[in-house]
Amino acid sequence: MTLHTGRHFLQIPGPTNIPDRVLRAMDMPALDHRGPEFAELGYAVMTGLQRIFRTKHPVIIFPSSGTGAWEAALVNTLSPGDKVLLAETGQFAVLWRGIAEKFKLDVEFMPTDWRRGADVAEIESRLAADRSHKIKAVMVIHNETSTGCVTHPLEVRKALNRTNHPALLMVDTISGLASMEYEHDAWGIDVAVGGSQKGMMLPPGLSFNALSDRALAISRANSSLRSYWDWHDMLEFNKLGTFPYTPAVNLLFALREAIAMLEEEGLENVFARHRRHGAATRAAAKTWGLDLVCLDPNAYSPSLTAVMVPDGHDADAFRKVVLENFDMSLGTGLGKLKGRAFRIGHIGHFNDLMLMGTLSGVEMGLDLGKIPHRGGGVMSAMEVLKGRNAMAMPKAAVA
Incomplete structure (x- = not known):
């Protein structure tokens, strides 16, 4: 154990x-x-x-x-x-x-x-x-x-x-x-x-x-x-x-x-926080060179990001590496995505430092799991969180 x-x-x-x-x-x-x-x-x-x-x-x-x-x-x-x-x-x-x-x-x-x-x-x-x-x-x-x-x-x-x-x-x-x-x-x-x-x-x-x-x-x-x-x-x-x-x-x-x-936080602030964390997570995935499951930018979720692993690699084996080495649970791929994708939750009681810890665990896990990727995803997410990459911040849907 x-x-x-x-x-x-x-x-x-x-x-x-x-x-x-x-x-x-x-x-x-x-x-x-x-x-x-x-x-x-x-x-x-x-x-x-x-x-x-x-x-x-x-x-x-x-x-x-x-x-x-x-x-x-x-x-x-x-x-x-x-x-x-x-x-x-x-x-x-x-x-x-x-x-x-x-x-x-x-x-x-x-x-x-x-x-x-x-x-x-x-x-x-x-x-x-x-x-x-x-x-x-x-x-x-x-x-x-x-x-x-x-x-x-x-x-x-x-x-x-x-x-x-x-x-x-x-x-x-x-x-x-x-x-x-x-x-x-x-x-x-x-x-x-x-x-x-x-x-x-x-x-x-x-x-x-x-x-x-x-x-x-x-x-x-x-x-x-x-x-x-x-x-x-x-x-x-x-x-x-x-x-x-x-x-x-x-x-x-x-x-x-x-x-x-x-x-107390205010629902509009809650929604903005989730959009911000979603944008930062997608920025990390883009830098890693990993594909998102969601292909439509107008449909990106603020509450979770599903990430594909390259062909020939097992997303669940990667999740096991992350769990065993960093005590972090990532979401499994479900149904058609079993073994092909993992999910990062950035939903609920969550803040910037928790997200940075999460993405650091993912990036280290990609290294240990020998998943082909580029480094620097954590830094890209940090730039979004620091507000330097305003283009990564999607606007709220207008009713």
Whole structure:
């Protein structure tokens, strides 16, 4: 066993580093989840999440991973045989497709090479061709965690509006929420899926559905069976600040503290910090001479960077070298990218020095792992962080 000192560097794109403040907030005795003290906590996190999602509509909290919120989005609004349109932007789109097919939905899957976001023009073309409006929902991954490619939900909403198509817009923003711009109401999103363990800086265990009035109306008329995931059971109890079943109380204490931290920094500052760290990481990769998985600069993720290794080399063997020598975890390649790419998470509770330590570990690992590259990536990232390379700083998407 290799002996390491200091703190482990967890640089996967989720679960992310948990702030000490959040860990301390979780350290609470058991609480009566039907009592008035809990109701104060319940109201605080529900309204706080509305501010994070930027919505006046309900945000439902489930004690589950993000997979649960995926399922909730489907079973509340759709029925077996309903057709949905889903872009295959990476492994998490593939997984969402799998859930939809288990519920007997008719999935129209739009294949891609996993190296860019969804093709909005193709989505619009398929919507325009669907004159009988058989497509009941368009499903996209906001920030594809397996590839580091972004799909801009506002552009998908514009495509729906231009074709005057009534399909619901469902957006997985699990690794986008609280790390990049997201406007639930302003962008006309009907159902959003979020999770606790990424930009929200919490342990895994909570997931979220942000809703629209239209999604709620459709769910009331929907006859599909559901129990645990039923939005309306949730909303009735939420009126009292509580839940229809035992909630993850200590995670809710953590959630309240995480929301406070995000709002103290200011969401715009949070987003700018993530953009800056993404730009610095890409500058390092460019200097190393390694290709990014994401080929479209307009789709670069602020929260993670997926990097290809040269042909003939194994990304997982490289990750093992980094882990054993520097006690740092990098994200593995998923699905089609297994062994071909590694992922650097720069999301959540993170700062400049943490990023420099991360990139130093990667560059030393490239040397030890005998991955062909050029030196100087760390210095290139440093120049971005010092503000000398303003061209590397992408502007925020304009809603």
